[in-house]
Amino acid sequence: MAKAAESSGDPGTTSPRPLMRDLKAVGKKFMHVLYPRKSNTLLRDWDLWGPLILCVTLALMLQRSSVDSEKDGGPQFAEVFVIVWFGAVTITLNSKLLGGNISFFQSLCVLGYCILPLTVAMLVCRLVLLAEPGPINFMVRLFVVIVMFAWSIVASTAFLADSQPPNRKALAIYPVFLFYFVISWMILTFTPQ
Amino acid sequence: MAAADELAFHEFEEASNLLAETPDAATTSGSDQLTPQGHVAVAVDSGGSYGAEEEAEESDRTALLQEEKQQPGFWTFGYYQSFFDVDTSQVLDRIRGSLLPRPGHNFVRHHLRNQPDLYGPFWICATLAFVLAVTGNLTLVLAQRRDPSIHYSPQFHKVTVAGITIYCYVWLVPLALWGFLRWRKGVRERVGPYTFLETVCVYGYSLFVFIPTVVLWLIPVPWLQWLLGVLALSLSGASLVFTLWPVVREDTSLVAAVLLSTVVLLHALLAVGCKFYFFQPLPLEHLAPPLQATSLPPDVLLPLTPGAKTT
Numbered sequence: 010m011a012k013a014a015e016s017s018g019d020p021g022t023t024s025p026r027p028l029m030r031d032l033k034a035v036g037k038k039f040m041h042v043l044y045p046r047k048s049n050t051l052l053r054d055w056d057l058w059g060p061l062i063l064c065v066t067l068a069l070m071l072q073r074s075s076v077d078s079e080k081d082g083g084p085q086f087a088e089v090f091v092i093v094w095f096g097a098v099t100i101t102l103n104s105k106l107l108g109g110n111i112s113f114f115q116s117l118c119v120l121g122y123c124i125l126p127l128t129v130a131m132l133v134c135r136l137v138l139l140a141e142p143g144p145i146n147f148m149v150r151l152f153v154v155i156v157m158f159a160w161s162i163v164a165s166t167a168f169l170a171d172s173q174p175p176n177r178k179a180l181a182i183y184p185v186f187l188f189y190f191v192i193s194w195m196i197l198t199f200t201p202q
Numbered sequence: 203m204a205a206a207d208e209l210a211f212h213e214f215e216e217a218s219n220l221l222a223e224t225p226d227a228a229t230t231s232g233s234d235q236l237t238p239q240g241h242v243a244v245a246v247d248s249g250g251s252y253g254a255e256e257e258a259e260e261s262d263r264t265a266l267l268q269e270e271k272q273q274p275g276f277w278t279f280g281y282y283q284s285f286f287d288v289d290t291s292q293v294l295d296r297i298r299g300s301l302l303p304r305p306g307h308n309f310v311r312h313h314l315r316n317q318p319d320l321y322g323p324f325w326i327c328a329t330l331a332f333v334l335a336v337t338g339n340l341t342l343v344l345a346q347r348r349d350p351s352i353h354y355s356p357q358f359h360k361v362t363v364a365g366i367t368i369y370c371y372v373w374l375v376p377l378a379l380w381g382f383l384r385w386r387k388g389v390r391e392r393v394g395p396y397t398f399l400e401t402v403c404v405y406g407y408s409l410f411v412f413i414p415t416v417v418l419w420l421i422p423v424p425w426l427q428w429l430l431g432v433l434a435l436s437l438s439g440a441s442l443v444f445t446l447w448p449v450v451r452e453d454t455s456l457v458a459a460v461l462l463s464t465v466v467l468l469h470a471l472l473a474v475g476c477k478f479y480f481f482q483p484l485p486l487e488h489l490a491p492p493l494q495a496t497s498l499p500p501d502v503l504l505p506l507t508p509g510a511k512t513t
Binding site: 104106108176179191195198 | 279287288336
């Protein structure tokens with residue numbers, strides 16, 4: 010986002026370069042999440058485009074159709090959105106209150122980007138659900154969701170753990186675990202109507 | 203800083219054992235025998251929120267804290283940071299303390315050591331709310347496997363209900379209790395009651411035992427479920443009662459009895475309410491079709507609406 014601001018000052022620039030640059034930055038961060046290493050790229054150049062894209066994709070795929078009954082269905086689009094962003098803000102506040110030295114938006118950026126494995130799991134689950142239902146169907150989905158959940162936790166821990174004081178790491182990581190657990194639960198219980 | 207924390211911990215270790223018997227006493231730190239005003243007082247009535255400066259255990263710093271000159275204002279971030287000034291080991295120790303209540307072992311004195319935190323209550327309540335919703339949903343899934351006529355749905359609204367109920371319980375009931383105890387303190391002028399945060403802490407940590415209980419409620423054996431429920435309720439209620447007893451015993455025995463039984467009753471209501479709302483008694487659903495009774499609660503009838511699906 011900072012890079013786009015710099016180049017938008019030029020009058021008469023109609024080149025697509027700022028957009029491509031931002032897209033490349035987002036793509037680079039996706040790669041960092043998929044292959045988590047202890048690098049600072051996610052933290053240094055934070056942006057919230059990636060988390061927004063992922064959150065909207067996830068919410069679109071998770072929302073129930075309008076013919077479903079009001080009370081009993083899965084989450085609505087707005088509910089998924091609220092859970093993801095409200096959850097990320099709560100975890101960030103918790104981490105800062107415990108004495109972590111990560112900035113607010115950096116933490117939101119990391120948590121948002123680490124939803125990528127779970128979004129992939131959602132895509133896979135939707136494809137698997139096109140096949141006939143049954144216990145094998147469920148086991149495949151369960152396996153995929155568990156693997157992607159573990160991937161999300163590992164990725165976010167690799168980025169966030171260093172910013173916490175050493176005797177409070179577990180206290181800061183546990184809410185992240187709970188957050189991704191709830192999202193995984195929403196993905197696993199998704200049933201198309 | 204870790205060494206300073208460990209030193210402080212050992213000091214408090216001995217101090218709290220003494221304090222548990224005589225709550226009004228103040229302890230003196232070993233290095234301050236020559237300067238009586240610089241004592242490390244774990245006083246009962248001081249507010250639960252010490253500033254983050256307490257990390258540096260210097261004697262003049264503690265003297266300043268004693269006079270409350272450096273209390274951060276509630277509009278600063280440091281004020282709220284003081285409520286989260288706990289380590290992993292402290293949180294685990296407090297959870298263990300709430301799981302195993304002992305008659306002489308006051309949770310506030312021995313485990314909180316007048317340093318209540320908001321981390322434990324907040325995240326225990328969040329975990330409990332989500333665990334309730336998830337296991338309630340799982341119960342429905344397992345029931346549907348046994349009886350395909352039951353309609354399965356993710357029932358996502360239950361997460362909201364669970365969250366609101368539990369958070370309201372952990373904030374409003376301690377508020378009422380604290381208010382009542384302060385009113386009685388005004389009347390009786392005895393040992394001061396706990397601060398609001400300490401009461402919230404006690405309630406929050408006492409709910410921890412329900413988390414494994416709710417997970418074990420997945421086992422669809424009714425008498426086992428009731429046994430587990432009673433066990434959890436007695437552990438949790440005992441923790442509350444043993445903590446409140448030293449404050450309440452100086453009062454008239456009528457007030458003490460009414461207060462303690464109200465606390466236990468509210469706790470039981472929460473447990474039973476959760477059991478019935480999230481884990482609907484499934485045999486009723488099997489009986490419902492021949493009865494077509496309107497006396498059944500609507501959320502039991504709902505799965506049997508014409509939209510019932512078979513897999």
